[in-house]
Amino acid sequence: MSAPKMPKPPIHVPVLRDTVVRWLAPRSGGRYLDGTFGRGGHTEALLEADPGALVLGLDKDPEAAPAAAALAARESRFRFLPADFAELGPALDAVGWDRVDGILLDLGLSSPQLETPERGFALRHDGPLDMRFDPGSGETAAELLDRLDEREIADLLFGIGERRSRAIARRIAARRPLGTTGDLRAAVIAAVGPRRGRIDPATRTFLAVRSAVNREPQALAAALHEAPARLLEGGALAVISYHSGEDRPVKHAFRRLAGQPEFELGTRRPIRPEEDELETNRRSRSACLRILRRVEASGTGGARPEEARR
Numbered sequence: 001m002s003a004p005k006m007p008k009p010p011i012h013v014p015v016l017r018d019t020v021v022r023w024l025a026p027r028s029g030g031r032y033l034d035g036t037f038g039r040g041g042h043t044e045a046l047l048e049a050d051p052g053a054l055v056l057g058l059d060k061d062p063e064a065a066p067a068a069a070a071l072a073a074r075e076s077r078f079r080f081l082p083a084d085f086a087e088l089g090p091a092l093d094a095v096g097w098d099r100v101d102g103i104l105l106d107l108g109l110s111s112p113q114l115e116t117p118e119r120g121f122a123l124r125h126d127g128p129l130d131m132r133f134d135p136g137s138g139e140t141a142a143e144l145l146d147r148l149d150e151r152e153i154a155d156l157l158f159g160i161g162e163r164r165s166r167a168i169a170r171r172i173a174a175r176r177p178l179g180t181t182g183d184l185r186a187a188v189i190a191a192v193g194p195r196r197g198r199i200d201p202a203t204r205t206f207l208a209v210r211s212a213v214n215r216e217p218q219a220l221a222a223a224l225h226e227a228p229a230r231l232l233e234g235g236a237l238a239v240i241s242y243h244s245g246e247d248r249p250v251k252h253a254f255r256r257l258a259g260q261p262e263f264e265l266g267t268r269r270p271i272r273p274e275e276d277e278l279e280t281n282r283r284s285r286s287a288c289l290r291i292l293r294r295v296e297a298s299g300t301g302g303a304r305p306e307e308a309r310r
């Protein structure tokens with residue numbers, strides 16, 4: 001008799017992996033910060049690209065730690081800190097790095113987070129209504145939705161572009177306390193009806209609640225403030241976002257900085273995955289990469305990667 005099949009743990013395929021490596025262009029002795037280590041896909045690509053490159057990884061999810069520990073055990077050029085990228089300055093100070101050659105923020109969720117029902121991020125699987133990147137601190141999604149009044153919930157949903165924010169907030173408020181992701185999805189469907197197209201009607205609600213639970217806009221704003229100042233000349237900041245609420249602040253911050261002589265945009269338009277990646281990695285569909293480069297004050301920074309210039 002054959003052994004019963006164990007479910008495979010979800011793997012995370014790094015988005016725009018090679019493009020990120022081309023832009024950060026690791027060099028021997030260069031120092032790189034991966035502010036969103038996840039399962040280490042981008043970090044490993046940076047380490048592989050040059051045998052002398054050094055990487056510091058951060059992630060606030062304790063479940064990133066085992067992969068980080070395994071990588072650190074076999075690769076002395078890698079270090080990991082369980083930290084929020086909002087605190088990237090103190091993290092760099094802690095390892096004695098003043099400035100670095102490259103910084104990557106690959107925002108949002110990893111596949112293992114999304115596909116583990118107990119984490120409470122998934123629309124498709126019922127689980128506790130949690131949604132914390134760090135389950136050891138802060139309010140869960142259920143606690144947040146319990147604390148906010150109906151108007152505040154509507155504002156939260158409206159802020160992420162949910163047109164039916166008031167109707168959804170009314171249902172959420174009426175059905176409290178919500179215990180599971182299924183309860184939240186059912187409240188949205190009671191307000192707006194079942195799925196008609198390709199997108200689940202609760203997608204934006206889940207995004208808005210996750211973003212508020214993890215204070216994602218605040219963390220991104222803090223990182224966009226600190227990261228450019230931590231780049232060496234010739235260094236690059238790469239940010240991959242997955243929805244317009246993430247991309248907008250990146251676009252505005254980069255454009256504002258590119259008005260100063262020390263910085264320039266990597267590309268005028270955001271970089272998106274090519275067809276083959278879109279076909280093989282679903283998560284890449286909404287990905288949008290922006291690059292900011294620190295150039296010499298005269299504006300004569302190093303050459304850009306040929307391929308990414310298109």
Ligand SMILES: C[S@@+](CC[C@H](N)C(=O)[O-])C[C@H]1O[C@@H](n2cnc3c(N)ncnc32)[C@H](O)[C@@H]1O
Nearest residue numbers: 014036038039040041042059060061084085109
């Ligand atoms: C899209 S995944 C990154 C995947 C990674 N690039 C890889 O190849 O495995 C985003 C990761 O960032 C982490 N994260 C999100 N917000 C964070 C924050 N403010 N500080 C630190 N880590 C954060 C999440 O826990 C998640 O592991």
